[in-house]
Amino acid sequence: TNLTIIDPAGTRHILDADPSLSLMEAIRDSGIDGIVAECGGTAACATCHVMLAEDLGLEPASEHETGMLDFAAVAPKPGSRLSCQIRVAHLPEGAEITLPETQF
Ligand code: FES
Numbered sequence: 541t542n543l544t545i546i547d548p549a550g551t552r553h554i555l556d557a558d559p560s561l562s563l564m565e566a567i568r569d570s571g572i573d574g575i576v577a578e579c580g581g582t583a584a585c586a587t588c589h590v591m592l593a594e595d596l597g598l599e600p601a602s603e604h605e606t607g608m609l610d611f612a613a614v615a616p617k618p619g620s621r622l623s624c625q626i627r628v629a630h631l632p633e634g635a636e637i638t639l640p641e642t643q644f
Contacts, residue, residue, distance in 0.1 A: 541628050546638045548574045557628045563637065564588040564624035574639030581624035586611040587643040590623040596635055598626065614640035 545553045545567055557566035567590075568575045576587035583605055589612040592598070598621075601609070605625050609616040623637070 541631055541635075542633055543628075543631060544634065544636045545570075545572050546636065547572055548639050548641050557631075559627075559629040561628050562624050563590065563626040563628055563631065564622075566628050567623060567637070567639075572639075574643070575623065576643040577624060579624075583608055583622055583625055586622065587613075588623040589614065589616070589640050589643060590621055590626075591617055591638040591640065592619040592621055593636060594619045596632060598630055601625070612640070613642050613644050 541557050541559055543555045543557050545555050553572050555570050564575055564577050564581055568577055578587045579585035586608045601621055605622050609620050
């Protein structure tokens with residue numbers, strides 16, 4: 541799946557993401573800066589915060605995910621998600637993912 545990742549410095553990267561991965565894994569493994577993912581993907585750290593467009597047709601965030609986002613370093617916006625809770629396979633081709641300024 542081709543995704544556009546906008547890193548914390550504002551640089552746009554085109555990423556051909558493996559649909560079998562979570563969005564967190566795909567960005568982290570690509571070497572693009574901006575994902576920390578301290579907990580390794582168990583929705584327990586909020587250092588994999590990403591901002592998505594709101595109209596991507598994803599399942600809404602669980603209550604647990606929404607609660608964790610309140611601990612993100614940059615205050616969550618309406619399209620904020622934990623990227624470890626999103627499967628690349630559920631994202632549309634060409635989706636834009638913005639990484640916050642910081643994860644700490
Ligand atoms: Fe820790 Fe996503 S990697 S909440």
